Amino acid sequence: MTYARDAWYVAGWSHELEPQTPFAITILDERIVLWRTPTGALHALEDRCVHRLAPLSLGRCEGEALRCGYHGLLFDGSGKCIAIPGQETIPPQARVRRYPAIERHSWIWVWMGDPAGADEDLVPPAVGLDDPDYILGHGHLDYAAQARLICDNLLDFSHLTFVHAQSFGAGSEFADTPARITPLPRGIRYERWIENSLGSSSRVSATPMDSYMAYDFLVPGVLLMKGGTFAPGTAAHCGYGAPDYAGATGGVTFTSQAVTPMTGDTARYFFSWGPHRAHGDAALRDTLMDIAGRAFAEDKTMIEAQQRVIAATPDPAVMPTVHDKAVILYNRLVERLARQPQPA
Ligand code: FES
Ligand SMILES: [Fe+2]
Incomplete structure (x- = not known):
């Protein structure tokens, strides 16, 4: 490993x-x-x-x-x-x-x-269940797959379009255009604006809005993501950078997720998710956790099947696409950190 x-x-x-x-x-x-x-x-x-x-x-x-x-x-x-x-x-x-x-x-x-x-x-700055700003649900899943595959999944959201079309109601934009990826000292930052959209199953609006999502994915496998919806034109107005959440029209949520490698081919995946207090309540949290439960089961089915194929493949090799930028940057960082000498 x-x-x-x-x-x-x-x-x-x-x-x-x-x-x-x-x-x-x-x-x-x-x-x-x-x-x-x-x-x-x-x-x-x-x-x-x-x-x-x-x-x-x-x-x-x-x-x-x-x-x-x-x-x-x-x-x-x-x-x-x-x-x-x-x-x-x-x-x-x-x-x-x-x-x-x-x-x-x-x-x-x-x-x-x-x-x-x-x-x-x-320690990555996750949002705890007692955070006064958010109403969070939580859980964990055990994987019969190596942690690396779960991290790769979380570093490439183009899979949302295909794996989570039902659960998250993800549209084609996740796969059609690469997100903005920036290297961080201990991970990568992912940012995406979706303009003029009615949203997905977790954030539906009556009229088209601009929605923003951004996460940091930090060593050793911690995803911290915040998102929300904004008035149309906000994406362009802020130069497709980070918005001011004080101007959010709704749907502000936060999720903390952590992938822990247990053995070479098993991992535990911890997660929390929920709305900002100003944009939701316990009922919305329960709806989001229900969606997440279905989505995370979709990931697990795909990743465990992928693990079985990899295990049965001599010298498995991958062929990266344009969406693998974060995967490549992050895994390079991990390899660099893993090379640091350890005391005997
Ligand atoms: S194995 Fe622990 S006391 Fe004997
Ligand atoms: Fe997923």
């Missing part, structure tokens, strides 16, 4: 981490156990006991520590073994790997690179 290790990966929704209950997730083929202590600290350790390799996630939380459920070795949040039942001395090698972990924007993030490089400023 070519993935950047020096990045924060989404391990789960914050609210899904029950207090004092170990939570297991595999990221980049590494088994990780997370738990929250009574004082609110969040810990992430290698989910493999140093004694006989049982998963620590089958153990139990004891105060700030985690006890292996097999023969009872006790580990602190740094991964150090602090007690061995019936044994006085604790050998120095009695420790498991610690991963930096933080909670932000309703997600639990785990840093997969050298802990010394874990920079909290690199």
Whole structure:
């Protein structure tokens, strides 16, 4: 797998981490156990006991520590073994790997690179479920496909015209003209205006409007998208750049999405979506989540089928089109970051 290790990966929704209950997730083929202590600290350790390799996630939380459920070795949040039942001395090698972990924007993030490089400023600025401006629904999907294919899908919205003609009601414009793509230090920015349109199933207007959508797709696979509708002429008026959302006529929504590679051919896809408070309510959020549920199932069907073809193809090669600019720029960035040396 070519993935950047020096990045924060989404391990789960914050609210899904029950207090004092170990939570297991595999990221980049590494088994990780997370738990929250009574004082609110969040810990992430290698989910493999140093004694006989049982998963620590089958153990139990004891105060700030985690006890292996097999023969009872006790580990602190740094991964150090602090007690061995019936044994006085604790050998120095009695420790498991610690991963930096933080909670932000309703997600639990785990840093997969050298802990010394874990920079909290690199957490992508997702919009959390408690954000006062948005009314968000959320969910996740497990994929029998490599994360890279899901990222490629999210980097090339020309598929909307074909995969999401029903669910999103996407028109031909997504495939007919390339979007504006700009490189960012940790990803790419996608921007598109659609002029004089009645909108799609998620944003219908009675009269033709200009609609704008823009997202940043950031390492290690986080999509943050905002969109809205504007009076006709707005696109030209702002030179096809970003509009002022204070002038939006409606349909302002935000979605945060994250792709986490679990193993070489499985991934977990986290998402939230909903309207800005000034442009919708809980009922609209539910409508949007219903549309997203259908659309994300359409993607999953296509991507898992694509994965099966790739797996059965010796030396699979791709042939990029004009719509692959973001795919190419982003994957180049990931390859560059993946080459950064890691401590042994
Ligand atoms: S495997 Fe964990 S204590 Fe034996
Ligand atoms: Fe899609």
